[in-house]
Amino acid sequence: MIRYSVIRMASQMLILLLAIVATAASAMEAVRIGSFLALSGPAAYLGQPELKTLQLYIDKLNAEGGVLGRSLELVYYDTGGSAGEARKAVKRLINKDKVDFLIGGTTSGASMAVIPLVTRAKIPFISLAGANAIVEPVKHWVFKTPHTDRMAVAKVFDDMHSRGIRRVALISGRGGFGKSGRRQALDLAAGYDIEIIADESYGPVDQEIDRQRRRIFSQEDIDVVFNIGFGEGPAMVTKQLRRHHPGVALYQSHGVASQRYIELAGQAVESVRLPAAALLVADQLPEQNAQRELLLDFRRYYWNHYGEPVSTFGGHAWDALMLAVQAMRDAQTLNPFAVRDALERVHGFIGTGGVVNMSPDDHLGLGVDAFKMLEIRQGHWVLAE
Secondary structure, eight states, rough: OOOHHHHHHHHHHHHHHHHHHHHHHHOOOOOEEEEOOOOTTHHHHHHHHHHHHHHHHHHHHHHHTTTBBEEEEEOOOOOOOOOOHHHHHHHHHHSSSSOSEEOOSSHHHHHHHHHHHHHHHHHOEEEOOGGGGGTTOOOOEEOOOOOOHHHHHOEEEEEEOTTTTEEEEEEEEEEEEEHHHHHHHHHHGGGGGGGEEEEEEEEETOOOOOOOOHHHHTSSSOEEEEEOTTTHHHHHHHHHHHHHHHHEEEOOOOGGOOHHHHHHHGGGGOOOOOEEEEGGGGGSSSSSOOTTTHHHHHHHHHHHHHSSSSOOHHHHHHHHHHHHHHHHHTTTTOHHHHHHHHHHEEEEOSSSSSEEEETBBBSSOOOGGGGGEEEHHHHHHHHOO
């Protein structure tokens, strides 16, 4: 009897010890942030600063103690900007890597492609892409940080209207972002008393737009050309338009808000106007601006580590990561339902894109006023407002 009791007690102690070890191991498990980014291909100059930003600030957060007593771990894959590769990556992140949160989708096509997957898996996802359709209509598990293409078009058309520009030639990329932006432009033009007198497009690997250019300039009395696209395409468009028509007035979308665009297009970028986040002109903001200190700190920290200027695309990644962290801290759990709900309640978050106020009806939390109208002068971003 005594022997049985000793064995039973030993068994109970072993079970208790294993439970303690398991609890301790669980407490030490990292918060897994899954990301799928265009690190190669036409959108690489968007995806690469997104990855660098995530890596830099996850290291910083870990050095400061992590989140909820756990370190953060980044698990990421290169999609090359492909919707198909994005689906493969997200399936792996959800099913094999067991991530707690998803940040990514450099391109609109990649982001849209994975929405059914994250919805079925019930995992919070913050997109880094621009298309309006990503969050409108609202999708329960999907949020995003970049300003929408519809907001960008509205900002551009408002600027055109104030400058007396009425006859606009539109040219757009054939990818998801370009197609969506084109739809917004066609839909909003009349409301700003703007006439779209040409409507052309180009592919992601096109090296020239000679036919499109000729058709555009077969029209009379063109006031301006408005290009909606991202990656290397808009730089190609800028160079070719300015080579043949040096005096043409040119607007771009926020898809080119990076120093890389200026480097690729060279002197052809002079006087190009576009809407962008205040990050690019942080030092030109008034002292009392709510974002100024954060933006200047971000620019310095990024430059000190990488020796290169920030881009708004890296800023979108910073916003997404910090929103995810705030939601986890507010929820005090990694439970995806609680984290999602906390993310939807974020209010007054100062990010690189603006002051974010989420709600059940708004999974972006930014207005058109978060945009700044910029002009490129002598290779530098200048506030044009």
